[in-house]
Amino acid sequence: VSSLGSKQRIVGLAALVAAGSAGALLFPDLASAHALVGRKDLPVPAWLFAWGASLVLVISFALLSVAWTSARLQTEEWRPAPVWLSRAIVNPVAEVLGGLIGVGLLVVVLYAGFRGIEDPTQNFSVVFVFYTFWLGLVVLSVLLGDIFRAFNPWRAFGRLVSGGFRLAAGQRAPVPLRYPDWLGRWPAVLGVLLFVWLELIAGGGASPTPHDVAIATVIYTGITLVCMALFGVEEWVSRGETFNAYFGMFARLGPFEVREGRLGLRKFLTGAPQWAAVPGAAALVLASIAVTSFDGAQEGVLSGAIRWTFERCSDIGFSLPNSFRVANTIWMLIVFAGVYLLYWLGVKGMHTVRGSPPTRDLARSFAHTLIPIALAYLVAHYFSAFLYQEQAQFTYILSDALGHGSDLFGTAGGGINYGIVSSNTVWYVQVSALVIGHVVALTLAHDRALGTYDSVRNASRSQYFMLAVMVAFTCFGLFLLSQANA
């Protein structure tokens, strides 16, 4: 028995060594395969990095010295738009149409995912979900308000079912559970982390396949329908549903909002301060910053650390794709923890100022000030990739969603023109996005402090800490871009 044991041990050891060296050998093609995009950004040159970072510092202190001394953005003066305008945009026909479009696109994602070509660059489901939907709707939400709500396919389906129930039973559908207040935006935090996990990690070193995307969509649809049945359609959509919470967060920066069926306008940025008064709000915006950072760092700053972890995982017997998944999951969570810690330190610092509310309230009430930074990170990291992939979306993928050779709108012969932006333009967009995001974030924080502390002096003192946090975020973002942006 003992000789068998030692034999097994030797065989096991040999297998480990073999797996480890095979891992080291095969890692290059595992690491590089996830990029859908044919042209990656050149790193921001050192001089531009230095310039961006110093500009951030200078602007920060300049802002503090010239800033206003009484809160200006804390009250949201939402004013209804003219009735005819509101009716033209918010009406039953538009609602049905929006729901139909949403459900239609969901069906196309599923159909293309299950039946379409396996090549992710040629399949509607991958390009639409990760670019047009996930990135495009962020931009549209800031500009036009919470439009995802109007197209949300799960909400449309839920309303149809509950409407049918009301017709058949003559009463409203019963809601078995009350959405607990402590849950807040936490389901959306988990949703954002899992969504980006699917995009960057699930494929085990390759891009997720259209089939993976379709499976994930089925699972998410199932979960959402169950939760809507448990908590009520509107309740779940406005509180727990990931995409509504995520896009709705960015919509708070913009001027448009529909309330009780009426379109209205508010001053730019005044929608943000009310957004944060819910558990998990800070975690949601920090999760967004963290996953974008992770994507930027995965093949740049963190590639060495991830590779090391990957090798340890394959040493202990994980298959190569699983080693990739474990290593990257660990590092994504570490980045999230790091980003969270940085914000928490800033809050702890603010808490030392006289007249501060409890730390927990403080953390929550400044969470919205990070939304512009989350937006800036998205623009900086995905601007060029989005421009390329939208060309695919509106040419060959539009006409040939499954990749089977159809030409529905006559655009199947089109392709991506990678020469659409020069590297210089990409750099300037990236650095300007981060600097502008930084300024807006500081503005929101300064204004929030004026609304929180009883004296201008204490408010200013508290903002030294937030200033440090935001300078750290912005310079970290610049640093990531100066290393590599894949």
Add this chain to the structure above:
Amino acid sequence: MQSRAARLGVLAAVIVVAVVVFIVLQSDNSDESTDTAKGVQVLSVDASGNPVGGVKTLTYNKGDQVQLQVNLAKPEEEIHVHGYDKEAPADKSPVRLSFTANLDGVFEIEVHHPDGTEAEIAELKVNP
């Protein structure tokens, strides 16, 4: 001190400083002396389909001529340069590719295996 004129003055001064810093730093840009690849670059792919010596980075300036020779240990499907979408059949070794680097950015050069998988063999980096 907190008068409107003083504040605007500070703001104007900051903008002036920023513009000056920008110009100074940008003129510094000229001494960017990264080593660029010249002549025919030889890449080798081993029998398991992976690059010999790992993934190399080949750096060029925009407008340079890229000349590649890929030596293969066994027949492959094709060599593919992303972004430029240059493809060369790879049934016989060596494979030769030549084109002008007229697009800046970072691009993968891949070998496509007959079984449908692919591996990166080099990274093409074109400075503006």
